[in-house]
Amino acid sequence: MDPIRNPYAPGAGQRPPELAGRGRELDVFEVVLERVARGRPERSLMLTGLRGVGKTVLLNTLRSQAISRLWGTGKIEARPDQSLRRPVAAALHMAVRELAPHHRAPERIDDFLGVLKAFALRAAPAAGSGRGGQARLRDRWQPGIDVPAATGRADSGDIEIDLVELFTDAAAVATDVGTGIALFIDEMQDLSADDISALCAACHELSQLGGPLIVVGAGLPHLPAALSAAKSYSERLFRYQRIDRLDRIAADQALTAPAAREQVEYESKALDLLYEKSGGYPYFVQAYGKATWDHAPRSPVTAGDVQVAAPEAEAELAVGFFGSRFERATPAEREYMRAMAALASTDAADTDPDEAVPTAEIARALGRKPASLSPARDALIKKGLIYSGERGTVAFTVPHFGRYLRTQPA
Numbered sequence: 466m467d468p469i470r471n472p473y474a475p476g477a478g479q480r481p482p483e484l485a486g487r488g489r490e491l492d493v494f495e496v497v498l499e500r501v502a503r504g505r506p507e508r509s510l511m512l513t514g515l516r517g518v519g520k521t522v523l524l525n526t527l528r529s530q531a532i533s534r535l536w537g538t539g540k541i542e543a544r545p546d547q548s549l550r551r552p553v554a555a556a557l558h559m560a561v562r563e564l565a566p567h568h569r570a571p572e573r574i575d576d577f578l579g580v581l582k583a584f585a586l587r588a589a590p591a592a593g594s595g596r597g598g599q600a601r602l603r604d605r606w607q608p609g610i611d612v613p614a615a616t617g618r619a620d621s622g623d624i625e626i627d628l629v630e631l632f633t634d635a636a637a638v639a640t641d642v643g644t645g646i647a648l649f650i651d652e653m654q655d656l657s658a659d660d661i662s663a664l665c666a667a668c669h670e671l672s673q674l675g676g677p678l679i680v681v682g683a684g685l686p687h688l689p690a691a692l693s694a695a696k697s698y699s700e701r702l703f704r705y706q707r708i709d710r711l712d713r714i715a716a717d718q719a720l721t722a723p724a725a726r727e728q729v730e731y732e733s734k735a736l737d738l739l740y741e742k743s744g745g746y747p748y749f750v751q752a753y754g755k756a757t758w759d760h761a762p763r764s765p766v767t768a769g770d771v772q773v774a775a776p777e778a779e780a781e782l783a784v785g786f787f788g789s790r791f792e793r794a795t796p797a798e799r800e801y802m803r804a805m806a807a808l809a810s811t812d813a814a815d816t817d818p819d820e821a822v823p824t825a826e827i828a829r830a831l832g833r834k835p836a837s838l839s840p841a842r843d844a845l846i847k848k849g850l851i852y853s854g855e856r857g858t859v860a861f862t863v864p865h866f867g868r869y870l871r872t873q874p875a
Contacts, residue, residue, distance in 0.1 A: 850863070
């Protein structure tokens with residue numbers, strides 16, 4: 466069929482033509498927005514799941530919901546080598562700029578921007594910069610806020626104290642306007658322990674004050690454990706939503722609804738095979754759907770079309786989805802992952818790619834002491850290739866990664 470009319474979109478964070486199977490999450494967030502608008506207490510939201518399940522797409526959709534209600538919004542992507550200060554300052558700057566035209570007291574906006582600028586400029590100096598390093602850092606970077614930096618508010622240098630004060634002031638601006646502010650944080654598991662602790666403290670303060678500012682985070686399955694390690698009360702502070710693979714009905718909808726808009730249909734056996742191949746993971750659904758469309762000569766799409774197209778989809782996933790991640794690992798880390806994949810080679814583990822493997826068994830399989838493998842394990846966790854949901858176990862963050870590794874030559 467005509468590749469120009471191909472409706473499928475297997476891209477990183479790219480919204481699919483049909484956002485199937487996420488109605489519950491959208492409804493929950495709609496309730497959160499409405500409750501906050503009415504001054505009701507509500508928790509911030511954390512989305513967790515493996516890679517390829519559509520967390521970023523959902524995060525962007527939730528942001529669109531907030532914007533449609535005239536909320537101020539900002540979004541950042543956490544990075545393990547970056548402090549929270551500057552990205553949060555930029556995101557809140559954007560959010561408050563969206564609210565500013567509706568505020569009846571421009572000086573209140575300027576007052577907040579002064580606090581925001583002070584918060585942003587209070588970044589720690591680079592290691593080894595010595596005395597005067599802070600001044601040099603200020604000279605190198607300015608946050609683009611055209612008001613003088615305030616003093617005595619959100620500028621202590623302690624990220625926890627400063628973030629609490631900044632969020633409180635931002636929430637006050639939203640209260641003046643009669644709306645709210647939503648801060649969206651992708652890849653939240655990559656924040657440092659200090660930054661996660663500060664975020665928890667700020668959200669805790671807002672929940673006690675009833676301030677109309679919420680944080681919507683998205684991260685890998687071990688994000689709840691990272692939050693709990695930072696603050697014990699985080700288990701009660703956030704509303705957690707596990708984003709998983711699509712069920713059969715939703716996966717079929719993701720394929721058939723866009724095709725129907727192009728007057729194309731699928732045979733039931735083709736949908737059976739597509740679900741078997743994709744496992745219901747949204748990214749895989751789009752990848753197999755795109756390849757199948759390009760190979761199918763006409764409507765309706767048959768199981769034979771899927772069989773012909775599947776190798777092309779798998780080759781693309783092997784390079785762009787699996788291979789790019791595998792290449793980031795060192796030889797020692799690859800050895801560790803291969804052992805994980807071999808131990809997870811049962812049919813049950815392949816059915817559930819989130820299956821955890823005991824680290825003691827990995828050490829036994831490699832003939833090593835567990836302590837000697839800690840550097841490889843920790844590096845893989847930092848790179849986001851594996852995670853530890855429970856003490857003494859690890860699992861892949863990427864669906865079907867173990868299956869991919871078992872097809873690769875040693």
